[in-house]
Amino acid sequence: MKNTGNQTQAQRPELPQGFATESLKTIAVIAILVLAFTNFSAVINFVVNILIFIYTFVGKNFGIAIILLTVLIRLVTWPLNAQQMKGAKAMQDMQNDKDWIAIQKKYAKDREKLAQEQMRVYREKGINPFGSCLPTLIQFPILFALIPSITYAIGSTPLSILKLSNSLYSFQDVASLVPLNSKFLWIDLGLPERTIIFGVGIPILALTVALTTYIQSKLTMPVSSTPGDQSAATARMMSIYMPVMLFLFSVNYASGLSIYFVASNILSIVQYALMGKVNWRNLLPGGQKS
Amino acid sequence: MRKKFVFISIILLAAVFLSGCTGAVAWPGLSASGDVAYLANTNTVYAVDAKSGKQLWKFSGESSGGIFSFGKSPNMYITNPVLTEDGLVIVLDSSSKHIMYALDPNDIDLEKQTPNIKWKFSEVKGLWIAPPLVIGDRLFAPNSDGKVYVLDLADGKSEKQAIEAITVSESAKEEARLWAQPVTDGERLFVTSLDKSVIAIDLKTYDVLWHKDLGGAVPGGAALGADGMLYVGSLAKQLERFDPVTGAHEPVLETKGWIWGTPVASGDNLYFGDVEGYVYSFNTADGTLNWEAQPDSAITASPLVYGDQILVATESGGVYSFNADGDFDEWYKPADKGKAYTTPVMAGDFVLVAYLESDYYLVALDAESDEKWTFSGK
Numbered sequence: 001m002k003n004t005g006n007q008t009q010a011q012r013p014e015l016p017q018g019f020a021t022e023s024l025k026t027i028a029v030i031a032i033l034v035l036a037f038t039n040f041s042a043v044i045n046f047v048v049n050i051l052i053f054i055y056t057f058v059g060k061n062f063g064i065a066i067i068l069l070t071v072l073i074r075l076v077t078w079p080l081n082a083q084q085m086k087g088a089k090a091m092q093d094m095q096n097d098k099d100w101i102a103i104q105k106k107y108a109k110d111r112e113k114l115a116q117e118q119m120r121v122y123r124e125k126g127i128n129p130f131g132s133c134l135p136t137l138i139q140f141p142i143l144f145a146l147i148p149s150i151t152y153a154i155g156s157t158p159l160s161i162l163k164l165s166n167s168l169y170s171f172q173d174v175a176s177l178v179p180l181n182s183k184f185l186w187i188d189l190g191l192p193e194r195t196i197i198f199g200v201g202i203p204i205l206a207l208t209v210a211l212t213t214y215i216q217s218k219l220t221m222p223v224s225s226t227p228g229d230q231s232a233a234t235a236r237m238m239s240i241y242m243p244v245m246l247f248l249f250s251v252n253y254a255s256g257l258s259i260y261f262v263a264s265n266i267l268s269i270v271q272y273a274l275m276g277k278v279n280w281r282n283l284l285p286g287g288q289k290s
Numbered sequence: 291m292r293k294k295f296v297f298i299s300i301i302l303l304a305a306v307f308l309s310g311c312t313g314a315v316a317w318p319g320l321s322a323s324g325d326v327a328y329l330a331n332t333n334t335v336y337a338v339d340a341k342s343g344k345q346l347w348k349f350s351g352e353s354s355g356g357i358f359s360f361g362k363s364p365n366m367y368i369t370n371p372v373l374t375e376d377g378l379v380i381v382l383d384s385s386s387k388h389i390m391y392a393l394d395p396n397d398i399d400l401e402k403q404t405p406n407i408k409w410k411f412s413e414v415k416g417l418w419i420a421p422p423l424v425i426g427d428r429l430f431a432p433n434s435d436g437k438v439y440v441l442d443l444a445d446g447k448s449e450k451q452a453i454e455a456i457t458v459s460e461s462a463k464e465e466a467r468l469w470a471q472p473v474t475d476g477e478r479l480f481v482t483s484l485d486k487s488v489i490a491i492d493l494k495t496y497d498v499l500w501h502k503d504l505g506g507a508v509p510g511g512a513a514l515g516a517d518g519m520l521y522v523g524s525l526a527k528q529l530e531r532f533d534p535v536t537g538a539h540e541p542v543l544e545t546k547g548w549i550w551g552t553p554v555a556s557g558d559n560l561y562f563g564d565v566e567g568y569v570y571s572f573n574t575a576d577g578t579l580n581w582e583a584q585p586d587s588a589i590t591a592s593p594l595v596y597g598d599q600i601l602v603a604t605e606s607g608g609v610y611s612f613n614a615d616g617d618f619d620e621w622y623k624p625a626d627k628g629k630a631y632t633t634p635v636m637a638g639d640f641v642l643v644a645y646l647e648s649d650y651y652l653v654a655l656d657a658e659s660d661e662k663w664t665f666s667g668k
């Protein structure tokens with residue numbers, strides 16, 4: 001810390017410019033999240049209207065509409081995802097930083113002091129510890145709203161159509177939209193999908209969700225050169241945990257949501273590939289060790 | 291690592307919780323015969339003694355088998371149960387299992403307190419939304435797959451086969467969802483469809499006699515007026531009058547909003563509501579509007595003719611009483627919350643109203659609109 005000779009200035013903590021900006025971003029994200037969740041029905045209505053608009057535009061095909069909505073969400077959140085990748089990379093690089101390793105060893109038994117020192121290192125290097133998760137957090141209102149939106153939009157009961165009519169903005173001609181076409185390929189998007197094979201209902205779409213989630217998490221998992229790297233261990237754990245969770249989710253929810261998950265996973269791989277961050281070798285047995 | 295595991299678990303749970311913000315997906319079905327009311331609510335059908343409000347039996351059907359069950363989804367009963375002349379109760383599982391059950395309430399499994407299944411039928415491809423219509427020994431069941439299934443009620447086989455499936459619309463199979471109970475004039479069966487059409491079927495040959503377009507989806511059923519004509523409301527905000535023989539039709543009334551519920555005929559008058567909350571009285575004898583009035587919120591239920599009153603349930607949960615001149619007052623309002631989308635019914639001496647998003651499923655009201663009992667399925 002510089003000593004300017006000015007008492008007031010000397011007492012004020014000196015933050016790197018980047019860190020101050022990141023803090024403002026954190027506050028902005030929290031404010032947006034609070035606003036979104038206190039007006040959650042408005043967020044749902046917004047997503048429903050976009051979905052219905054696309055549905056009308058593509059000739060009443062909800063499967064295509066959901067895929068295009070996913071593309072749209074991916075495009076809108078592209079900068080956020082890029083920032084998340086950058087933040088994750090910075091946090092990973094930090095694991096190899098000499099200062100960082102030193103304070104981990106030095107204050108291993110004093111958690112409070114360790115936390116203070118970690119914050120100091122973050123400040124000095126201009127890293128926001130929330131930098132990798134804030135872009136993800138800001139997408140949550142949209143992701144959460146997608147579930148009820150898809151349920152509303154492809155509802156197959158009288159009440160869901162009535163609710164849909166209340167959700168749509170005045171420029172949408174609901175009467176001409178009814179009945180909504182919930183069929184896409186062999187799937188009724190308003191219901192959990194099961195394909196009967198030899199008399200047994202197999203959730204093919206849910207299995208596809210699990211498979212694409214696994215592939216996506218494997219391909220986008222960073223290669224770690226540090227033994228015992230905690231973030232790499234978490235990533236490995238998540239590559240198992242997420243496919244299982246999303247499979248259970250997809251088995252029970254409207255299959256329209258599964259279409260979103262599959263499309264989102266594929267687009268995520270595409271985005272990582274375009275940014276040169278896909279690790280194809282991760283898919284090979286033992287590929288991650290190399 | 292554990293922290294991150296907990297964090298992601300919380301996020302996923304939050305997603306599930308927030309997805310519940312959509313609320314219920316369907317309103318309950320309700321019917322009555324004598325002193326017994328039949329309520330189809332979410333995943334159970336209840337038989338309730340209309341005098342006391344006590345549950346007589348309940349039926350849940352085949353188990354969904356939990357979240358790991360492949361090929362099954364949770365049961366969903368939303369369609370008005372239908373009574374046959376020989377005492378069977380026809381209930382429809384509106385989930386992806388597509389099962390129609392014929393229950394025998396005279397044959398109760400004492401251990402489970404549930405009626406035994408006389409037969410069941412599931413050879414359909416769409417959801418059951420419309421209550422079937424019993425005509426003699428036949429059951430006419432419209433399905434969301436665009437077909438009307440005709441079943442022989444005299445057959446007591448456990449796995450019932452439809453004797454005929456009438457495809458009402460080949461051109462728009464995906465859109466021809468049949469959501470309303472058909473109506474008959476004794477010679478013809480009139481079916482309404484979300485593909486914006488009304489269809490007449492010959493009851494002897496099952497031939498489609500005519501198929502007419504309305505310009506708006508028809509979620510409700512048709513009503514036969516005292517003048518012998520057929521009246522149908524639609525999402526095109528019009529009441530149409532049909533010649534039941536030829537299918538020739540013309541709009542007779544413009545409405546403020548979508549007509550959802552089936553109109554009800556009483557003498558020369560036809561009563562119905564719209565989703566803008568208006569109630570209409572239409573004179574079928576001279577083709578003029580008697581009156582229109584707007585109590586409060588959206589109306590999806592059909593009115594109930596109750597003595598010299600017309601009772602109308604609204605989305606806000608209120609039940610309004612109209613006289614012949616269109617004057618109305620709030621007849622009943624639930625003390626707490628609750629939405630009324632289902633048509634009220636008479637059971638014994640009481641009017642029964644089914645509620646959604648309420649502390650109770652059903653309330654019984656006497657002639658003074660005093661609550662006699664409530665039923666919450668517990």
